[in-house]
Amino acid sequence: MVFYFIGLGLSNPEDISVRGLRLVQGAKRVYLEMYTAILMASQEEIEKTYERKVILADRTMVEQESDIMLENADKEDVCFLVVGDVFAATTHSDLVLRCKEKNVPYEVLHNASIMTAVGCCGLQLYNFGETVSFCFWDDSWQPDSYYDKIVKNRKLEYHTLCYDIKVKEQTIQNLMKGNNIFEPPRYMKTHEAAQQLLDIIERVRAEGEVSRETQCVAIARVGAKDQKMASGTLEELAKIDLGAPLHCFIVTGKLHPMEEEFLAKLLSQES
Known part of the structure; x- marks a missing residue:
């Protein structure tokens, strides 16, 4: 099982890759990081496009409560969605380090960034x-x-x-x-x-x-x-x-x- 970092691209929920969309639809939990950038769509529109409920992950959750997101990520697929590319913000590099510390398998799907x-x-x-x-x-x-x-x-x-x-x-x-x-x-x-x-x-x-x-x-x-x-x-x-x-x-x-x-x-x- 894997913790997936998935870049969403620049503006539209449909800019996600085909593989990324398949992973989102098959994951146990899906988090949407929503403070380093925003998609030009509401949460409702995003969920309709992905046919999945998403959990909004604010700065506090990502930087101070990452254990919540990483919980059981070695036993079930979890997706962490990032507007733009995953590594355009240094915060996400820190989250990768936390995966390494907890022996949580992870994978990165890149996308367009500003x-x-x-x-x-x-x-x-x-x-x-x-x-x-x-x-x-x-x-x-x-x-x-x-x-x-x-x-x-x-x-x-x-x-x-x-x-x-x-x-x-x-x-x-x-x-x-x-x-x-x-x-x-x-x-x-x-x-x-x-x-x-x-x-x-x-x-x-x-x-x-x-x-x-x-x-x-x-x-x-x-x-x-x-x-x-x-x-x-x-x-x-x-x-x-x-x-x-x-x-x-x-x-x-x-x-x-x-x-x-x-x-x-x-x-x-x-x-």
């Missing part, structure tokens, strides 16, 4: 540097350490893929007080990310490697029928709302002529 599908905007994957996560700011907490990674990538002439998603997160105050109170899900949009970078340039750091005129790319709902993309300067993209989540934002590095042509001809038409 980290590869981002190539749809015309930027070449081998020109990307370290990926960064943006932070939602409030009046008293405005971290900007990720900006240093963008600057580092720019100096190396690399593009930077940026995103943020918050599902079942706690405020700093509730964490400190031990209150089991969670904030509603939030998904950063590209125009919000662009504005945050502009604020950092304006209030924290002088323009240098990143400026208002830096070429950037905004992408929304990759892999869905209503996928949207736009290209422009950082300042221009701060004014463009691409609609519903999920979004990702790219700060470009040195552009290859083919990349420049793609951004100029294709994305200018889409936006």
Whole structure:
């Protein structure tokens, strides 16, 4: 018997592989990880597509209560479904280590991830540097350490893929007080990310490697029928709302002529 890690792809429940679907339909239990990313479908739609009930696995279950999921996984098939690819989030590597510690047989079924599908905007994957996560700011907490990674990538002439998603997160105050109170899900949009970078340039750091005129790319709902993309300067993209989540934002590095042509001809038409 096996604990299966199954990537679901980018957006639609039907993006699961044929083998993955067969394993889901034959498993004793099926968990759906629902905090590092989301499918563009409700739980009811997912269960209808897979013809199976699924158990939603939040951050607490995956990171602190994994024993619940791994229980009897050496005696019965269990599926752990991940939006995108299984290893796009480091949390899932930790879960593999727990399988090894408990001598639970496991198998991984890969699928498309935003980290590869981002190539749809015309930027070449081998020109990307370290990926960064943006932070939602409030009046008293405005971290900007990720900006240093963008600057580092720019100096190396690399593009930077940026995103943020918050599902079942706690405020700093509730964490400190031990209150089991969670904030509603939030998904950063590209125009919000662009504005945050502009604020950092304006209030924290002088323009240098990143400026208002830096070429950037905004992408929304990759892999869905209503996928949207736009290209422009950082300042221009701060004014463009691409609609519903999920979004990702790219700060470009040195552009290859083919990349420049793609951004100029294709994305200018889409936006």
